[in-house]
Amino acid sequence: MSKKYNWAILGCGKIARKFVADLSLLPNANLYAAASRSLENAKEFAQDLGFEKAYGSYQEMVEDPQVDVVYVATPHSKHLEHSMLCMDHKKAVLCEKAFAMNTKEVDQMIAASKSNNTFLMEAFWTIFSAKFIKVMELAKDKELGQLRFVKSDFMFKADFDPDKRLYNIDLGAGSLLDIGIYPIFRSLMLLGKPIEIKTMANIRPTGVEDSISMLFSYENGAMAVLTSSFESTCNNQTELCFENGFIKFIREPEFPIFIEKNGVQEEIHIEQPQGMGYELEAAHVMDCLDKELIESPVLPLSYSRDLMEIMDRVRKDAGIVFPKHD
Incomplete structure (x- = not known):
């Protein structure tokens, strides 16, 4: 105990x-x-x-x-x-x-x-959730073949207010650090670190990015298209496209994982956690x-560093600057 x-x-x-x-x-x-x-x-x-x-x-x-x-x-x-x-x-x-x-x-x-x-x-x-652990397990299924494409979004509608945390540049504002980190996390876990990053961002006159789309390419030819935004809403779905099928899921535990393998579709329901x-x-x-x-074997500090390094590369390509930190 x-x-x-x-x-x-x-x-x-x-x-x-x-x-x-x-x-x-x-x-x-x-x-x-x-x-x-x-x-x-x-x-x-x-x-x-x-x-x-x-x-x-x-x-x-x-x-x-x-x-x-x-x-x-x-x-x-x-x-x-x-x-x-x-x-x-x-x-x-x-x-x-x-x-x-x-x-x-x-x-x-x-x-x-x-x-x-x-x-x-x-x-x-997220890395400890039963749903994501199951997705990672399914992604290793050899019958699906190689993972070729990841598409992942996280969006919600927020009112623009430069004094609030989401839009206050001195507090690390913008959708990238706040919610864009989730799609990047999924791509990192599934495909590793990209070799090339291209971005398009909507940057307010205050210097705050409130929407960004990211295109990552990988050494094995795989690609990821990732989006975060405070300007719109969607179902925040992630789709993994393999040579012989696909996996679709959203992070909320009450929704099933959809998998198609060699033309056969299946829904996988995960037991919901006690809390959120x-x-x-x-x-x-x-x-x-x-x-x-002093560090987690599941989420080691090297992982957190890799994640932040990718976000630094995204910011550099998009022209996002935090004046008090960069």
Whole structure:
């Protein structure tokens, strides 16, 4: 039986509330502390969700010796600063994606994990989901033949507001870092790192990209077409085209996986998780801590670095710049 770990939340926003709803499902996770720049916000978050303590500064929280592991849920632009703060105080870190603003920052985080001998992982819950694990298993079926083409989208409609996180360039705004990371993740897992990247992006006068299409090519001749957008909606489907069939899926667990192999179609239904899926990554973090690991064998830091390196290449091709970070 795993030991019980005291979890702290750094950044009390919407994603943190969703994460905590799932975290509370785990018997070995103790909802210990919530930290915000505002003590009032921290107290409200702690009271609403059942945390023992509330802190009005991140520094106070990391100085609490009872904190074991911290979920970093601040904007992308603060992930480096806040993850480093936690690791420098020997707190294990689960940091929301995008992991940082660029590869240089990811390298700093990885170095801090090693020098402090402290656990660090990107919060990419999808890799632990039963649906994605099944898709990866199906993709290895030799009867399907070689994977030749990946098409993956993630879109939703958001109102343009340069003061809000999605459109505030100082906070790492744009669809690429926020949701484009998901299609890129799928292509990386299925096809590896591309040899060539071409992009088309809609960039606002403020410098923020709100829609981007990406074309990746690979050494074996395979291709990927990936899109993210705050300007439109779709069913956010991923389609994998093989020599002898295809696989189609969307990430929501209630929808089946569609597979066609040699002309025969099948629907594969996956058992739904208890929560939204965030509990799977949290459970994995605690399993790693039980084993005294400082990185995940399922989602190693080298993977997170590869993912960020690809996004840096995308940004360079598209002309997307973050003035305070690039």
